[in-house]
Amino acid sequence: MTDKPRHSWVTIRDRIREMILNSTYGPGDKLPRDEEFAGRFGCARSTVHRAMQDLAQNGLVQRRRKGGTTVQRDPVTRATLNIPITRLEVEQKGSVYRYQLIRQSMQPPSAAILANFGLHEARPMLRVEALHLADSRPYIFEDRWICLETVPEIKDVDLTRESANEWLVRNRPYSRCDLRLYARRGTKSDSEILQSDVGNALFVMERTTWIGDAPITSLRAVAHPGYQLFTQG
Template sequence: MTDKPRHSWVTIRDSIREMILNSTYGPGDKLPRDEEFAARFGCARSTVHRAMRDLAQSGLVERRRKGGTMVQRDPVTRATLNIPITRLEVEQKGCVYRYQLIRQSVQRSSPAIMANFGLHEARPMLRVEALHLADSRPYIFEDRWICLETVPEINTVDLTRESANEWLVRNRPYSRCDLRLFARPGTKNDSEILQSEIGDALFVMERTTWIGDAPITSLRAVAHPGYQLFTQG
């Protein structure tokens, strides 16, 4: 009744992780070579390799050619945030989603936006300010800049009906995304749009995306007081 391991590489990954966790190999220690582990576990090197790749990705070990595999000396907490389309986030909470375009205009990129993109000269961009609502209550206010050179089609989109958030995420996947999270006291402008109080603690997400080296969009999303961002694990 030997129940054969279904995912051998998972089993091996867990075994090696276990050894690291119980200090058989401590932070900074060098692990045996893949071949050595393969012999020990009675499996192929490729299977150990697979396990090791997973451990390396999760940040527990560090691998270098010829250098071998080392238990990460300064482990980091590596968490994956899933940021869905705002409409889906709202609907997933069982709320009715509504979207409201506040303003849109073509502008040359501001210094702050240029900094986000790492640009040295201004470019024409579409600036879109919009509000996402959940059950008719303000949920997230976004101030977004879209690069017209990279995404000229955005001009053909009716942003009073469809949010730039949704259109972009569906039509313009990105290859790179920078994210910045912080808290900020609400301004008068915030309070009017979000129906919050001046000075309220607001959660802010700034997101900038590129396709290749070409800038797509950079936005600041200010959430209503009480908003929380989770990891899903």
Template sequence: MTGKPRHSWRSIRDSIRQMILDTTYGPGDKLPRDEELAARFGCARSTVHRAMRDLAESGVVERRRKGGTMVRRDPVTRATLNIPITRLEVEQKGCAYRYQLIRKTVQDTPPAIMANFALSEPRRMLRVEALHLCDEAPYIFEDRWICLETVPEIETVDLEVENANEWLVRNRPYSRCDLRLYARRGTDADRSVLNSAVGDALFVMERTTWIDEAPISSLRAVAHPGYQLFTQG
């Protein structure tokens, strides 16, 4: 005779996060009460409460006293800094935002991307190259690889209209993030995209995200000369 399996708060957290990732509960949706989830998982209410507190601290859900728990519309997704939505960043400067999809292809991951994800062999991923504009001037060029096994829904997103940066922030909260920030001199390739001069100091951000051990996205973003990154923790 075997008893019922015991659930840890981490397993409850991961189950709730998975329901958010597979859009059982989407951005802005209200989650069941802790008591209801405890009954569903066959665990103590305190176990659900601890799982929810972790999800709230990581920016996936929002807890309101007497108002219940909701999936955040704009997940905080904290790592070393908050992942910004570039459109909001531009609009908060009082400028007009526009987005341009340059290229979208499905390719085997090259060695550099395999290294970012710590993969032992290539995987087919979606590569998205796009340009964000501020008052019609180039603002940030991004070269992004998205794992189709982890994020299959991205293939149904119209990336001519909706940019991958905003879609991923809103729909794929991560549990782990590697981040690298540095400056480098501009090249001829940068000049053709960012209207920068060869030798200009350009800000570069490389960011790779996972949900547990599953890769989500690996990004290299290059900003126009003079770009400043501002974030609040």
């Protein structure tokens, strides 16, 4: 007597995704119910449910309560972007990392930062401006706001020795992240910090994170000319 093979939700997800990609089910088509897929694949309904959740989160199908599951008419391809520890990023490129705290202060956030966090009332936050260097050359300048109601422990961190980037990645996991990436021409202020020419194309990352509904940090990072961000889906 042989045991039936056990299917993980990842295996089921990949099989359903393959049926969508090979046009077994096309854009707008309604998919079989979870119970039907479970019977077809010989697995638990909960396994199919978990697989469908992942497909929905990645923009390939749409789930409606009492309306079933359909293939998205305009599927969205998503990539996973992990927030890097800048020190490790620099060292992995074979360069020597150095960090410089430019200033930190308690300030009421600007209207733009409040909007990033989705807040309506101002409250004092910690503003941290710092420079990451690779082989003694400017690498990334970051201007960061940290909500102390969510991250009170940051007040006890010596940010002259450890970057807010590294401490937050290691100690304050997030559940939601808004990310904006764009290029703009460098200003005089950029040129002074990054030792670049005015008008150089600079890569900018704006990132805001939350744990639940509680805001953690809002960051604008400006990278030196030629910086590249790599991610895999």
